[in-house]
Amino acid sequence: MTDAETTPRTGKRVLLANPRGYCAGVDRAVQTVEEALKLYGAPIYVRKQIVHNKHVVRTLEAQGAIFVEENEEVPEGATVIFSAHGVAPEVYEQAKQRSLRAIDATCPLVTKVHHEARRFAAQDYDILLIGHEGHEEVIGTAGEAPAHIQLVDGPDGVDKVTVRDPEKVVWLSQTTLSVDETLETVARLKKRLPLLQSPPSDDICYATSNRQHVVKEIAPECDVVIVVGSRNSSNSVRLVEVALDAGARAGHLVDFAHEIEDAWLTGARTVGVTSGASVPDELVQQVLAHLAERGFGDVEEITTADERLTFSLPQELKRDMKAAAAARG
Numbered sequence: 488m489t490d491a492e493t494t495p496r497t498g499k500r501v502l503l504a505n506p507r508g509y510c511a512g513v514d515r516a517v518q519t520v521e522e523a524l525k526l527y528g529a530p531i532y533v534r535k536q537i538v539h540n541k542h543v544v545r546t547l548e549a550q551g552a553i554f555v556e557e558n559e560e561v562p563e564g565a566t567v568i569f570s571a572h573g574v575a576p577e578v579y580e581q582a583k584q585r586s587l588r589a590i591d592a593t594c595p596l597v598t599k600v601h602h603e604a605r606r607f608a609a610q611d612y613d614i615l616l617i618g619h620e621g622h623e624e625v626i627g628t629a630g631e632a633p634a635h636i637q638l639v640d641g642p643d644g645v646d647k648v649t650v651r652d653p654e655k656v657v658w659l660s661q662t663t664l665s666v667d668e669t670l671e672t673v674a675r676l677k678k679r680l681p682l683l684q685s686p687p688s689d690d691i692c693y694a695t696s697n698r699q700h701v702v703k704e705i706a707p708e709c710d711v712v713i714v715v716g717s718r719n720s721s722n723s724v725r726l727v728e729v730a731l732d733a734g735a736r737a738g739h740l741v742d743f744a745h746e747i748e749d750a751w752l753t754g755a756r757t758v759g760v761t762s763g764a765s766v767p768d769e770l771v772q773q774v775l776a777h778l779a780e781r782g783f784g785d786v787e788e789i790t791t792a793d794e795r796l797t798f799s800l801p802q803e804l805k806r807d808m809k810a811a812a813a814a815r816g
Contacts, residue, residue, distance in 0.1 A: 498756060500756070500758075500786070500787060501785065501786045502709060502787055503789065504698070504701040504704075506698055506792055506794050507760075507771065508764070508766050510695075510765075510794075511594075511798045512571050512594030512596060514798075515798040515799075516538055516570065516592040516594065517537060517547070519801055520552050520568055521550070523566060523568060526808055527566050530551050530552070531551060531566050532554075532560075533554050533555070533568045533570065534568070534574070535556065536554060536719070537571060537592065538570070538720075539720035540717050540742075540763070542770055543767065555567075558581040558585055564587070565587060566587070567582060567588070568589075569589065570593075571592055571597070572593070572594075573600075573627035573628065574593070574627045576631065591803070593627075597624055600628055600690050604616075604632050604659060605632060607632075607635070608632030608636075610655075611655065613651055613652070614636045614656075614657055614658075615636075615637060615650075615659070616637070616638050616639065616659050617658060617661065617664065617672050617673070618639075618664065624661050624663070625638060625661055628659070637649075648679065656682070658685060660686075661691075661721070663691070663720075663764070664691055664721070664725065666691055669691060692764075695722045697791070698764065699729045701761070705761075706729070706735040707735075708759075709758065710735075710736050711737040711739065711752065711759070712727070712758070712759035713739055713747060713751075713759065713760050714727050714730070714739070714761055714762065715760070715770050716742070726740075726763060730759065739751055743770065743773070744773040744776070747778075749781070760778070
């Protein structure tokens, strides 16, 4: 270790993005599993990963949650929680047929997109859903009106679009996309379909937009941006892309601090740090500690928004919690 690295002020610094980490929908979903375990006892079954984060899933598994891919894996009559990404109507129907106690932890902002899809389908619109093929949220939204929805997977998917009536077409989007790429996709769609309607309000969630905005602010000053998040987390992957597009010299996605390679930091003076919307802040703190050990102890937090939104727990869970509290007297 050089003398420069042992001094407290090395000229090396971290720009810490704020907002980062947990959004209101993720907080609600994780809390839903924790409260269900307390109320009903283990095991509680969760269809798909409750949120796309390895650490969160492992932590809940240790508390008694069992993650499954489909309702068929849940014993008849057991409790199943649907993930924050939302599910198609047929999934609720399957749960009913197996007499499952279903608790819906879908993020309310995803539920809003589902409502929009049903409403426009009822009015016989063609719906262009901008999103990533195979993502759970896209599968759930498309399942609301499969006969009316076609997927547009980024700007390159625009040329494949066909509609019945160019005067009755609307676009909706997955909530965790790159804001800039989505705007580019919409612009291309409008060139082909000038009468294309937009959703009544922005589908990309506030947390996704806010996290991308602050990364754009810090990226031009950063030699490297480290995003804490899992590879199957759409919003986390987008943050790396946004950082690079905004001028960061390099960007990396890690689940844990130990995955950071020293070679990434060689010659770097400024490191940006942020995290996806499904990442608990303890993982970010571990990354900061890891960087401090390597001379990056000077941390400046850059704040571009103040997030105060919270969502209440699912109605069915709140009802049972209230009944249990009343029974205890």
